[in-house]
Amino acid sequence: MARMTMIEAIRSAMDVMLERDQRTVIFGEDIGYFGGVFRCTAGLQKKYGIERVFDTPINESAIVGLGIGMAAYGMRPCVEIQFADYMYPAYDQITQEAARIRHRSNQDFSCPITIRMPTGGGIFGGQTHSQSPEALFTHVSGLTVIQPSTPYDAKGLLIAAMETDDPVIFLEPKRLYNGPFDGHHATKSKSWADHPAGEVPEGYYTLPIGKAEIRRAGAAVTVLAYGTMVFVAEAAVAETGIDAEIIDLRSLLPLDIETIVASVKKTGRCVVIHEATKTGGYAGELIAEVQAACFYYLQAPIARVTGWDVPYPHAQEWDYFPGPARVGRALIETMEA
Amino acid sequence: MARMTMIEAIRSAMDVMLERDQRTVIFGEDIGYFGGVFRCTAGLQKKYGIERVFDTPINESAIVGLGIGMAAYGMRPCVEIQFADYMYPAYDQITQEAARIRHRSNQDFSCPITIRMPTGGGIFGGQTHSQSPEALFTHVSGLTVIQPSTPYDAKGLLIAAMETDDPVIFLEPKRLYNGPFDGHHATKSKSWADHPAGEVPEGYYTLPIGKAEIRRAGAAVTVLAYGTMVFVAEAAVAETGIDAEIIDLRSLLPLDIETIVASVKKTGRCVVIHEATKTGGYAGELIAEVQAACFYYLQAPIARVTGWDVPYPHAQEWDYFPGPARVGRALIETMEA
C-alpha cells in the first residue's frame, strides 16, 4: 500500500496497465513528454516509450476517432480529453461511433476504449474548465460512465475500465485530484494524506463497475451523490446532524439501482445532488427510477440540489456551486416535508 | 386558411419570414436548388434568390458556426440539419457557442439562430435517420427547444422561433410530416387533409413558446407527450378507454410546468412518453419536476414509456417504437397501481 493523491492513483492505474497489457496505449494533448496539464501521465512516456504514450494534435475528434480505429484493431487505447469541456468536438465519435460499433456490426467489431476527462468546477476555471457533462453520456446506450471520488476507487475503477471490452467514459472530479473537497472553499484545502481512501495498493487491483458504495450509513434520508458532491454531502450531514445515508454512485451507467432502492425503502426520503446544471441533469433520471421503485415508501418528494441553469460562471463560482449550505437546506426541508 | 401538411406549414413559415424580415437567411445541405431532402424549402431559392436560400457543404459545424457569425452580425439565420442524427458534429457550436454567447459576453453579442432538424423514427431509417436527441438540448442552458406535433403548431411556432432573439432548436417529427401517425404502422397512413390542425393560416401568425396544449381533457391520468407520441397517446387512450388528459408539451425548454402540474394535481396519475431511449431521456426531467410539485397528489408512481436503451434498429423498428400497445399497458398499470 502507498499514499496517493487521486492524480497519482490514476497514473498508477495506467502504469499498471501499460506494464501488464502490451495492447495498452495512452495519448492525448500534452500528455507525453510533459505528462499532462494535471500531471496524470507524468513519467509514463519516459518509462514506456513514445510509441505507447504520446502527444496528439489539438483535435478531440481525432483523439477519439484514432482510438476507435486502434480499439477496432485490437489495441486498448486509454485517451485523455484535457478538460471535459473540450469533449464536444469528439461527441460525434463517442456517441455515434464508439458507443455503437459493437451493436451495429452485430459484434463483428468492438471498441474497447477508455476516455478520461477531468470534470467539475471549483478551480475558478470559468465555463470552459468546469463543466460536468455526465448527463450527455448517460443518455447514450452502449457507453459505461464512471466517476470516482477517492484515489482508491479511481485506481481500481480505471483499471476495470481499461479492461472493459466496450467504451468507458471516465470522469475525474478535478477538484478532488489533490484532496477531498467539501465545498468549504474559504477554509484550508485538505489533502489525501490523511484520508483512508488515500491508501492505495501499488499493484494491480480492480473494483467492480456498476456498484455504488455507501459512504455513510444512516436512517433518516438517502443522499445520492458522486464525485466532489460526496464530500459536500458529508459536510452537509455533519453540519445539519441529520442521520443521512450517503451513497456514492461511482458508476452512473450502469447504475446500482439495488443499493439505491434498498436505502430509500429504508429511509423513505431521498435527496439527489450534482454539480451539473439542473434541467436535464442526471438527477432527473435518478429521481424517475427511485420514485418508480419506492413510491409506496416515500414520505417526502425527492429533492435535487444542483448547479443552477446557467453557464458555469467564473467570479461567481461559489454562488453557482451547490455547496454544503444548499445541500443542508434540502436535507432539512426533506426531513420536514 | 389553407390545408397544409407539416412540410408545407414549415415551408410557409420560412416563406413568410423571408418576405417579412430581410435579415432572414436560410441554408443547409441540399436545401437550395433542390429544396431539401424532405422538400421543406422547395421553391424558396427560386422565390428569394440564392443569396437568401442556399446550399452548404456537408459540414454541420460550419452550418451552425456560419449561422452564429451571421446572427452575431445581426442577421436571422434559420438553418437545416438534414437529420437530427447529423447534428453531432455541430454539437460543440450549438452548446458551447450559440447557447452561451449572450451570457458570456454579458449581452455584448447575441445569437438569434433557429436550427431545424427532422427527428424521430418510424421511416425505417435505421440508427442514423431516426434519433430523438431532445434530451441533449434540454440540458443546455441558453437554448430553447421546441417540437410541434401539427402543421398549425409547426408554422406558428417556427415563426415564433425565428423571431426569438436567442438560439432555438426546432425539432420536426418527421413521421408527422405528411400526416398524423399513431403508431399503427401496419394500417393505412393518414394524411393532414382531414385533421383540424391541418388547417393553417396562409400569412403571418405566431404561437407562444413555452405553452403546452391539452390535446384531450380527461380526469383519470395525465399523459405528457410531444411530437409523434401525442398521436400514439391518443390511440392508446382510445383503445384502452381510459379517460386520460393528454398534454402536448410543444415547448420542452422552457417547459409549461403550470399546465402540467395543474393536470396532475387533478388526475393524481401521470405517464410520460417519448421515443428517445429511456435512460437519461427527457422523461426523467419531467418526472423529477412532477413528483416534486405534485407529491401529495400522486396516487401511483409516474410511469414512463420510451424507446429501449439500444441504438434505433432498422428491421426491428416497431419492436423499438413505443407504440399504442405499450402506452396502453402503462396507462392500465398506472390506473391499477
Add this chain to the structure above:
Amino acid sequence: MKLRFPTPHSRPGEAPDFSDLVIPAPDALPVPPLTLAAADAWDYANGLVRVLDDSGSAVGSWADYLAEDAGDEILIRGLRDMLTMRAIDRRMQNAQRQGKTSFYMQCTGEEAIACGFQRMLKKGDMNFPTYRQQALLIAADYPLELLMGQIYSNELDPMAGRQLPVLHSARDYGFFSISGNLGTQYVQAVGWAMASALSGETAIAAGWIGDGATASNDFHSALVSAAVYRPPVVLCIVNNQWAISSYSGIAGGGEATFADRALGYGIPALRVDGNDYLAVLAASKWATARARGGHGPVAIEWLTYRAAAHSTSDDPSAYRPRDEASAWPLGDPLERLKTHLNRRGIWSDARHAQAEAEILDHVVAVQKEVETHGTFVDPKPLSPADIFRGVYKELPEHLRRQRQEMGF
C-alpha cells in the same frame, strides 16, 4: 463585396457540360518514386493518372508499371466483378421498388474503383468504406448470400437487421462496419493503420470518403493525424461529382482539386481516372506499396461519376440533366474495360454477353434463395429481444429488465 455561390454548369433541361474537365493523355504523368513528397506532387494532384487511351489501349508508364498485375486473368476477373456488382445493383434497386427491402444505394459508374483497389489489398488489410463501396466486398469474394441478406435485413443478415441496407460489416473481408454518419470513419482508418504499425504488423488501412463528405470535419482530423504520425494508410476520395443534389463545387471542389487538399497537409496525392480499371489497379498498386513500404500516408482522388440516383429515396432528374451520366467524359468503366479486353483479343462481345447472362443468372439464383429467408413484404422476423444483444458485450441488468418488460 459579393459572395460567390457555386452553381453547376447545367441543370435539368439544359445540356450537360463538362467542358472544363481537362483530360490529359495517359502518358502525361510518369510513375513517381514511392517516396514522393507532397511538395513534388502538384502535378499528380492536378493531372490524371490514366492507362487506357481513347481507343482502349493500355499505354504509358503506368501501364508498364502494372506489368503482370494487369494480366489477362486479373482483368477478366475485374470485368466479372464489375458485371456482378452492376447486376446486383439492378436487382436490389428493383427489389426496393417492389417493397422487398426498405432502401438501397447503387454504385453504378464507380465499380472500377473499389473492384480495382481491392486487388491490391492483402488479407488483414482493412477498408473503412462509405455506403458506396460495396464493390470492395464483391471483389473480395464476400458471399452474395450475406451481402443480399444484409440488404433484405433477413435471417441471413450478418448484422441481424440492426443496420440500414448497404451498411455492411465484414471484418474477415477487410471491410469495417459502415456508419451512416459521414466522415467519421476516415480518421478511424488512420487509427487502425497506426495500431497496425504500433503492433509491428504489416497490414495497411484504407479510408474512403465522398467528394461531398470531404467537407466534413473528420476529413481534417484524419489528414492532420496522418500527416503527423505517417501511418500506412491510403486515403481515398471518391469524387463522383455529386453529393445528393449538390455538385462538387459546393464542397469546394471548384477552387482546387480534392487531391490538392492533401498536399496542404504535406501528404502527397494522386488524381486518378476512376473509370479506367487499369489506372485504378496502377494507382492502387503504387499507393499500397508506398504504405507497405513505410513511406507514410497517401491520398487518392478517384475521378468518377455517380451515374445512378443517390439512393432509392432520390430522384436526380430534379437537379441535374437526365443525360449527364452519358455525357461524362471518362465514360463507363465496364465499357472501357470490355473494349480494352476485346482489343487485347482475350474477350469479345459474344463472350461478354454470355458472361453477363451467366452472372445475372447466378445473381438471380442467389437472390431467390436469399428471399426465402425473408423480405420486407414477406418477413421472417428475428426475435425482437435480439436488439438488446451486443449493446454491450454482456447484457447489463437494466437492459435485462427492459427485455423482460418487452416480454422476453
Add this chain to the structure above:
Amino acid sequence: MKLRFPTPHSRPGEAPDFSDLVIPAPDALPVPPLTLAAADAWDYANGLVRVLDDSGSAVGSWADYLAEDAGDEILIRGLRDMLTMRAIDRRMQNAQRQGKTSFYMQCTGEEAIACGFQRMLKKGDMNFPTYRQQALLIAADYPLELLMGQIYSNELDPMAGRQLPVLHSARDYGFFSISGNLGTQYVQAVGWAMASALSGETAIAAGWIGDGATASNDFHSALVSAAVYRPPVVLCIVNNQWAISSYSGIAGGGEATFADRALGYGIPALRVDGNDYLAVLAASKWATARARGGHGPVAIEWLTYRAAAHSTSDDPSAYRPRDEASAWPLGDPLERLKTHLNRRGIWSDARHAQAEAEILDHVVAVQKEVETHGTFVDPKPLSPADIFRGVYKELPEHLRRQRQEMGF
C-alpha cells in the same frame, strides 16, 4: 512500418536549435496582385514576407507598398502600443502571482501581429480572436480600465465576472466574445464576413487561430466555407511554435507550412515575419485590401514565438530550453521596431526609456484605480443573482424560480 512521432529539436537542458528555419531576404517576395490565386501562391505560403532587414532598415517591395502607411507617427504609435501591451502583461502576470486575479495569459513576443493588424482595420470590421490577441484591444484604444476590470473580474468588468480573465468581448472595438473552446470562432468569422457581404456592407472579418488549434476541426469548417462562398475574411494563423507543451510539429507543422493548408482549399496565403511590425503592417494592408476589394478570403501565417509561459498555470521550463525565446531567429518585435525607429532618426534609446517609464506609470495608475473596484484577494462581489441575467434575453420562469431559490 514505423510511425513517426514528431519531437522538437531541443528539450530542457539542450541548446535551442532553430537551424531549419529558413529566413529569406526582405526583398525575396514581390507584392502580389490583390487577385492572387492559390495556385500562384506557393512562394508566398512558403517564403516569408519581410520588411526590416537584419540591420533594421525597411527594404524591398513591401516597404514601398506600405508607403505612407508606415509614416513616423504610425510607427511610433505601434511601438507605444507594444510597450503598453508588454507593460500590462507584466503587471497582470504579477497581479496573478499576488493572488489578485485567478489567471492570466501573456502575449509577449507576439505583440507586433495584433498591434499592426489592427492598424489596417476600419470601424465596423470584426476580429474573432483567441485569448492571445489582447493587443488588438490595446491598438484599438480600448479603455484600460475595462481591459483590467475584466482580468480582475471586478465591478468594472464588462462581462460581469462571467468569463475567465483575458476572454474579453468588445463589440464596439471590433472584438468578438472569446470562447475558451479552441477553433470554434474561426468559422464564425467566416459567417460574420458572409453576413456583411449579404447585407451589402463593406465591413470585413478576421479570424484568429493558433498553430496548435489549426488541428481543431473548425479550422477545416472555416476554410471549406471560405473557399466556397469567398467572403471578405482574413484568416490569421499565429504560429508561435508552441501549443502549451506541444511544438508546432504535433499540429502537423513539420510537413508543410500552415499557410500551405490554405492553398489546399484554393485559398491564397502569405507567410509573414510576425515579429517585424512593418511586415505585419504591409501584409495586413494587402490582405484587408484584398478582402475589401471583393477578391475573397486570404490566409496569413504569422511566424512568431510565444516567449512567455502558455498561461499562469504553465511552466515552460518543463518542456523547452529556458533560453529558447532569446534564440528565436526573428528576434523581439519591440526591439526590432525600436532599432528601426532609431535608425530612421525619429527615436532614441533615451526617448524609448522615457516612453517605457511613462507607459508603465500610466498602466500602474490605471491598475491601482481598477484594483479599488475589487480583486480576488479583496473582492467586491457582484450580486450572485446576476448570473441568471442574459442566459436568455428575458429571464424565463424556471430561472426566475431558481433565482428565488438562491434567495433573490
